[in-house]
Amino acid sequence: MCSDLRYLVHFFNDGRFLFKTLTMEAARADDICDAVSAQKGWYWIRFSPAERHGYVTRRAFVEAAMYSDYTRTYGTLKDPVPVYFYLIPNLTDARALELARRRTTHGETEPQVLLLEIRDIEDTSNVTFTVNDSHTAYRGRVMAAGLSFGGAVEVPDALPDHDRVFPFSLIERVHRRYEARPITYEVQVWDRRMLEALPRRILGREGDAHA
Numbered sequence: 001m002c003s004d005l006r007y008l009v010h011f012f013n014d015g016r017f018l019f020k021t022l023t024m025e026a027a028r029a030d031d032i033c034d035a036v037s038a039q040k041g042w043y044w045i046r047f048s049p050a051e052r053h054g055y056v057t058r059r060a061f062v063e064a065a066m067y068s069d070y071t072r073t074y075g076t077l078k079d080p081v082p083v084y085f086y087l088i089p090n091l092t093d094a095r096a097l098e099l100a101r102r103r104t105t106h107g108e109t110e111p112q113v114l115l116l117e118i119r120d121i122e123d124t125s126n127v128t129f130t131v132n133d134s135h136t137a138y139r140g141r142v143m144a145a146g147l148s149f150g151g152a153v154e155v156p157d158a159l160p161d162h163d164r165v166f167p168f169s170l171i172e173r174v175h176r177r178y179e180a181r182p183i184t185y186e187v188q189v190w191d192r193r194m195l196e197a198l199p200r201r202i203l204g205r206e207g208d209a210h211a
Helices: 026-039 052-073 093-106 139-144 168-178 192-197
Strands: 007-012 083-087 112-117 127-131 185-189 201-203
Touching: 007 093, 026 052, 052 127, 052 139, 093 112, 093 201, 127 168, 168 185, 185 192
Parallel strands: none
Antiparallel strands: 007 083, 007 112, 083 185, 112 201, 127 185
């Protein structure tokens, strides 16, 4: 593994929703959105009454596209819906906490930070990634489907590897194409049971803890 790719990071405010997504909990989506909005959690505005329908619709569309693209090209995935992480080159504990605190300037509650060491993931057959977050990577297809992005949207640069989802086994090869520029990857884990069994560290308001 490239020396600058060490951690997967997940930002969260409420442990009840750790490793859960709205599309996993579709029947409780409004309750979860209300809770996140009330807590002013991570990017809470997309869970607000004004934006949640559009966000959930986009999220489901992108997840279905990624699942279809991957299974058609590479093979099966264990779960139909993934859990999401960021993969940020050269990430340290201090940098992760800085990114968490930065969200407070947007009127959000400072989240906790969960870190997984990539070397602890022995089986990556149900782990995929996109260049940038999946909404950005699949932006062209989202727009072509007539779905809009809520609020003020900064249009990202289109990259050659957008509109694609990759098996995690290709992360080093793809990263070599982008390591000279600032880049963030989104990692999708399609095996929640495996994920829950991995060792992890949690940083944040409750201090540094191990689970």
